Amino acid sequence: MNPRLTSKGIKAVVFAACLGPFGWLAWRGLHNDLTSDPVAYVTHYTGNWTLRFLVITLAITPLRSILHRPQLIRFRRMLGLFAFFYVCLHFTTWIWPDHDFDWSAMWKDVLKRPFITVGFTAFVLLIPLAITSTAGWIRRLGGKRWQRLHRLIYLIAVLGVVHYYWLVKSDVRKPLFYGFLVAMLLAWRLGGWLIGRRDKAAADAAARERSVTAGTM
Ligand code: HEM
Numbered sequence: 001m002n003p004r005l006t007s008k009g010i011k012a013v014v015f016a017a018c019l020g021p022f023g024w025l026a027w028r029g030l031h032n033d034l035t036s037d038p039v040a041y042v043t044h045y046t047g048n049w050t051l052r053f054l055v056i057t058l059a060i061t062p063l064r065s066i067l068h069r070p071q072l073i074r075f076r077r078m079l080g081l082f083a084f085f086y087v088c089l090h091f092t093t094w095i096w097p098d099h100d101f102d103w104s105a106m107w108k109d110v111l112k113r114p115f116i117t118v119g120f121t122a123f124v125l126l127i128p129l130a131i132t133s134t135a136g137w138i139r140r141l142g143g144k145r146w147q148r149l150h151r152l153i154y155l156i157a158v159l160g161v162v163h164y165y166w167l168v169k170s171d172v173r174k175p176l177f178y179g180f181l182v183a184m185l186l187a188w189r190l191g192g193w194l195i196g197r198r199d200k201a202a203a204d205a206a207a208r209e210r211s212v213t214a215g216t217m
Contacts (some may be wrong), residue, residue: 005071018082039097046090053083058185084130115166122159157182
């Protein structure tokens, strides 16, 4: 076991690193350095960081097994919550400086523009995951139900990519790149699930055979 990954300090380091993009944005904001269109800049910046944190969060499970570092699980909740933190900033930018709290215009936007509908859905789905991310909620829901609920993260990541793909006007390379990453991360899980099913079927068949053999003895 890597002692650096289990030390208390490392969590603080990862936390500070996750806050880095926000710190950089705040620094540029304080120095009036958010380009000639600050609202668009902040929207794009926070949208990108939301998607990055979603991808990093999804990458933790495969990385644990590929790198033989099960301790990486310690960071998954924090990373997921940072995805939520950045999407809250993204959403707040849309509500406040972008729409100036004009709820009816925002609602029209959600209903009329497919990329907003999809982004909004992803945001709404992230809320229960953020709320139930604590140990208390795992206990309350029970491990199985909690896991089932948190599988929504797969759908949220796909919606995030679709949101990005639909909003870009011409150059779709970046959304396609994120789409590729999300597809790989989901394929890895699907592969694990299929292998698990095959192994279980083989184990069940072996158990059946053993009981038949025992019965004929
Ligand atoms: C998990 C949820 C979300 C993710 C992952 C996400 C991600 C992104 C990304 C990656 C971009 C483009 C950044 C770039 O061009 O460099 C973006 C732009 C944008 N997002 Fe989101 N977003 C999410 C939710 C939302 C929500 C809830 C809203 C508002 C209701 C929203 C409104 C926008 C807008 C207005 C833009 C800019 C569109 C443009 O420039 O034409 N997003 N988002």
